[in-house]
Structures are given as C-alpha cells and as structure tokens.
Amino acid sequence: MDYIDLRSDTVSHPTPLMREAMAKAAVGDDVYHDDPTVNQLEADAANMLGKEAAVFVTSGTQGNLCALLAHCQRGDSIIVGDSSHIFRYEQGGMAQFGGLIPHTVPVQADATIGLADLRNAINPDDEHKPVTRLVALENTHNMAGGVPISAEYTAKVAEFARSHGLILHIDGARIFNAAAAYSVDVKDLVAGADSVTFCLSKGLCAPVGSVLVGSQDFIRRARRARKALGGSLRQAGVMAAAGLIALHEMTDRLIEDHQNAQTLAEGLSEIQGLHIQGQNTNFIFFSLAPDIGLTLDEFVCALREEYNIRMSPYSGEKSLIRLRTHYWIDQAAIAKTVSAVSAVLS
Numbered sequence: 119m120d121y122i123d124l125r126s127d128t129v130s131h132p133t134p135l136m137r138e139a140m141a142k143a144a145v146g147d148d149v150y151h152d153d154p155t156v157n158q159l160e161a162d163a164a165n166m167l168g169k170e171a172a173v174f175v176t177s178g179t180q181g182n183l184c185a186l187l188a189h190c191q192r193g194d195s196i197i198v199g200d201s202s203h204i205f206r207y208e209q210g211g212m213a214q215f216g217g218l219i220p221h222t223v224p225v226q227a228d229a230t231i232g233l234a235d236l237r238n239a240i241n242p243d244d245e246h247k248p249v250t251r252l253v254a255l256e257n258t259h260n261m262a263g264g265v266p267i268s269a270e271y272t273a274k275v276a277e278f279a280r281s282h283g284l285i286l287h288i289d290g291a292r293i294f295n296a297a298a299a300y301s302v303d304v305k306d307l308v309a310g311a312d313s314v315t316f317c318l319s320k321g322l323c324a325p326v327g328s329v330l331v332g333s334q335d336f337i338r339r340a341r342r343a344r345k346a347l348g349g350s351l352r353q354a355g356v357m358a359a360a361g362l363i364a365l366h367e368m369t370d371r372l373i374e375d376h377q378n379a380q381t382l383a384e385g386l387s388e389i390q391g392l393h394i395q396g397q398n399t400n401f402i403f404f405s406l407a408p409d410i411g412l413t414l415d416e417f418v419c420a421l422r423e424e425y426n427i428r429m430s431p432y433s434g435e436k437s438l439i440r441l442r443t444h445y446w447i448d449q450a451a452i453a454k455t456v457s458a459v460s461a462v463l464s
C-alpha cells in the first residue's frame with residue numbers, strides 16, 4: 119500500500135503470497151462440493167477451531183446470519199449484547215430474514231455480559247413470550263474497543279447456555295486477535311460454543327470471506343441458509359486460496375499488530391492536545407483537546423492531504439478517532455504517523 123491507512127483492519131490488502139496462491143488455485147464448482155481449495159479451507163478451519171465442520175461464506179455478516187437461521191425458528195428470541203455487531207451493524211438481518219427477536223443485554227466495559235443479565239433475559243415458558251433459543255457473544259468486541267474475552271468467561275457462558283438448553287454462537291470476526299492477546303490456542307477460546315463465525319479478511323488480510331464452524335448437522339443447515347441468501351459460490355477456490363494463507367501464515371503474526379498498536383498509542387500519547395482513550399489488541403482510540411483549534415474533520419483532512427495518512431472519526435462517538443493496526447502498518451508507518459500528527463497539531 120503506498121499510503122498509510124489506519125481507518126480499520128478491513129482496509130488491508132491481500133499479501134503478495136495470497137495473490138500468488140489465488141492465481142494458481144485449483145478450482146471446481148463449490149455448489150457440487152467440487153472445489154478442492156474451498157474443501158481444504160473448510161477442513162482446516164474446522165480443525166483449527168476444534169469443530170466438526172465448516173462452511174466458507176462471503177462475509178462476517180453472512181456467517182452470523184447463516185448461523186442464526188440454521189440454529190433458530192421464526193419467532194424465537196436471541197440474547198445479544200446491546201453494542202454487538204450482530205445487533206447494531208447487520209441491518210437487523212435476523213429479524214428481516216429470520217423473524218428472530220433480539221433481546222438485548224448490556225455489554226460491560228470488559229466486553230463481557232453479566233451472567234445475571236443473561237439469566238434475566240431468558241423468557242419463562244409462557245405462551246405470551248417468544249421462546250429464548252440462543253446467546254451470542256462477540257470476541258474481540260468491536261464497540262467495546264477491540265477488547266478480547268477470555269476462555270474462562272466463555273466457558274462459563276457455555277455452561278450457562280447448556281444448563282438452560284440454549285445455543286451459544288460466537289461472532290469471532292477477530293477471534294484470532296483474541297487468541298493472540300491471551301496467548302492461547304483459538305480452540306480453547308471457543309471450546310464450549312456451538313458455532314463460531316470468523317473473518318479471513320480484516321487483520322488476516324484475505325480480500326474476501328469468512329468461515330462458519332460447528333457440528334456436521336449444523337453446517338448442513340447453514341449451507342441451506344447460505345444458498346437461500348444467494349451466498350453459494352461456484353469457483354470460489356480463487357478466494358479460498360487467500361483464505362488458506364490467512365489461516366496458516368497470518369494468525370501467528372497478529373501479535374505484531376497488537377505490539378504496533380501499543381507503540382503507536384505510546385507515541386501519540388506524547389503529543390500535546392491528544393488524549394489516548396484506550397488501546398486493546400489492534401484498536402486505539404483518541405480524542406483531541408477542545409482548544410486545539412481544529413475540528414476532527416479538519417484534522418483528518420490535513421493528515422490525508424498533507425501526509426497521505428488516512429484516519430476517520432469513530433462512527434460510534436464522533437468526538438473520538440479510532441485507529442486499527444494491521445499487516446500493512448509497520449514500524450516505519452508508525453513513526454511517520456506520530457511525526458505527522460505531531461506536525462498537524464503543533
């Protein structure tokens with residue numbers, strides 16, 4: 119990339135190795151299960167997450183929606199965090215396409231949901247109420263600021279779900295960042311979950327795609343949902359080839375993105391008029407002092423026009439800027455960013 123793009127990890131481009139693998143990928147018609155590269159990706163993803171089976175989907179949103187459609191019946195209620203991506207940023211797909219009713223519960227600053235809140239959200243067996251079917255967690259939690267949740271907490275929620283006859287789905291768009299943050303095998307983070315969506319794009323740099331994992335029977339139903347949503351692809355091996363590189367070459371290096379985020383936050387924190395509000399995994403948030411003489415838009419515009427550096431105000435709260443590090447943000451990019459921000463604010 120010939121510019122510095124810190125707006126998100128979703129802006130990451132495929133790596134040279136991915137482009138090479140995509141060009142050479144063996145392909146077939148995936149609707150006939152004939153694409154060897156997709157089959158390999160699904161087998162490897164299931165194996166890495168410790169589940170029986172997997173299905174390649176076009177996006178995290180599609181993976182979450184296929185999971186909800188495969189697990190639930192129309193009219194069911196699902197328990198989700200009030201700041202979860204599934205509830206806030208997936209256009210209410212669960213209600214639009216599945217007739218599902220979200221029951222929101224507060225997400226705490228550490229990205230967990232209190233067990234008492236989960237318990238209170240379960241509807242009694244009462245003909246006035248929808249049947250509560252599923253609990254969804256998010257790891258790392260986007261709106262909480264990239265905060266990872268631990269294997270211990272997830273195991274508690276899994277036990278809670280099992281004891282109440284509920285299904286546990288994890289929106290693990292960045293689950294490998296959580297695994298890197300806790301230095302644990304990703305399998306341990308999702309051990310008690312019935313299903314997990316994770317993204318091959320974002321920090322793992324594949325241009326397209328996510329994977330949904332779970333039991334054989336669940337994945338068979340998820341494939342039906344994917345077909346109905348228009349997400350069954352033909353020679354998708356071209357994309358799965360990049361996904362295989364994402365899985366096997368990119369997960370272990372995510373810790374570098376976290377270290378880079380920390381270095382960047384430390385560098386920025388020395389600049390007068392800039393206040394770091396948080397740094398977790400590959401996320402950083404900061405605000406500008408009111409007397410700085412620049413609006414956030416003017417600040418962002420100056421960085422883009424004068425230094426070819428892209429940032430954007432945080433969509434959740436306009437007085438903050440959110441940055442995310444990724445593969446294309448190296449030490450040199452961090453040094454350049456710190457000196458450019460310092461110059462713009464001086």
Ligand SMILES: Cc1ncc(COP(=O)(O)O)c(C=O)c1O
Nearest residue numbers: 177178179180203256260289291
């Ligand atoms: C936590 C989380 N879940 C799901 C998604 C959706 O992924 P996609 O953009 O691939 O649909 C995102 C996207 O940023 C996300 O942050």
